[in-house]
Amino acid sequence: MTPTTLRELYFAVHEYSGSALFSDVLSPWLGEHAAAREMLAPLAVCGEWQRTEYVWGDLLEQAYALHRISDLLLLGFQSGLPDGAATPWAHRLHLPDHEVRVTADEYVGFFSALGMRRMEVARFDPFFHEIAAVDQSDDPDEPIELTGEQWPCLMLGELLFGRAGVVVRAGERHATAGIADRSALEDSFLRRHRPTSDGSLGWGHNSQWKTDFRRDYLTADAYRFNVDANADIDGESPFGDADLTPAERRDLVRHRCAVRRSEHLPDAENPDENPLVGWRLTVPRS
Numbered sequence: 359m360t361p362t363t364l365r366e367l368y369f370a371v372h373e374y375s376g377s378a379l380f381s382d383v384l385s386p387w388l389g390e391h392a393a394a395r396e397m398l399a400p401l402a403v404c405g406e407w408q409r410t411e412y413v414w415g416d417l418l419e420q421a422y423a424l425h426r427i428s429d430l431l432l433l434g435f436q437s438g439l440p441d442g443a444a445t446p447w448a449h450r451l452h453l454p455d456h457e458v459r460v461t462a463d464e465y466v467g468f469f470s471a472l473g474m475r476r477m478e479v480a481r482f483d484p485f486f487h488e489i490a491a492v493d494q495s496d497d498p499d500e501p502i503e504l505t506g507e508q509w510p511c512l513m514l515g516e517l518l519f520g521r522a523g524v525v526v527r528a529g530e531r532h533a534t535a536g537i538a539d540r541s542a543l544e545d546s547f548l549r550r551h552r553p554t555s556d557g558s559l560g561w562g563h564n565s566q567w568k569t570d571f572r573r574d575y576l577t578a579d580a581y582r583f584n585v586d587a588n589a590d591i592d593g594e595s596p597f598g599d600a601d602l603t604p605a606e607r608r609d610l611v612r613h614r615c616a617v618r619r620s621e622h623l624p625d626a627e628n629p630d631e632n633p634l635v636g637w638r639l640t641v642p643r644s
Contacts, residue, residue, distance in 0.1 A: 364423035380464040402515025404575035421571035436550040446553035484612040490523035492535035500529035538617040545572040587638040
């Protein structure tokens, strides 16, 4: 039986152990749910859809469910945890006990059917790129340079749906190996190679699905990060992080994780000490 809701599709993907996930599960779902593309469309333009009152299963929760499906599909493009690493809580709760495999073309094809497009950006930009691996340069001041892509970036109009997982070369003052690619990734459901944290963790079978999708937009004049957050990054923070510098705050919002060593930021060995990333940030386009 073909799953009906995105939540049911998530569990169908999670439990599938065959060798043809796209043709057996994803493609039939698309064939029966053409309206999903229209449902997501109001999120494509910044400011077009706003939550005026809470309704179970509204657009932010539907987008979150779809993003959980995406994170499952991306597991096949990722390496495992490094030797000796502690097992993340998200792994204990949600990591499938078998491989989840689709090709890059199948991944892009599924989300293209829902109105998304693949975005390819030649220079490193934390709006579009999530650091999945770091080749550490001997020069600590060498800027971050893209050297490879492990999975693609997807956009829905102006809305960022998912960043590309990339391999970079960098000096440790810009991106430190073992931190930029291994520290806890905020506002993210699941990665095979690192800890993650989103609003669903620790909640029950139903309540976890009341998690909102984080919205970042690229508009004509600005990068708009985490537009639904309550706190402006330049205002007084409610998160007990007074020691963070303005640059560290901005990096946390843009990268969603620690990217280099700092006395105020956690490292990969203490992911549970990550400060909350609950700010919104607007960066004008140059």
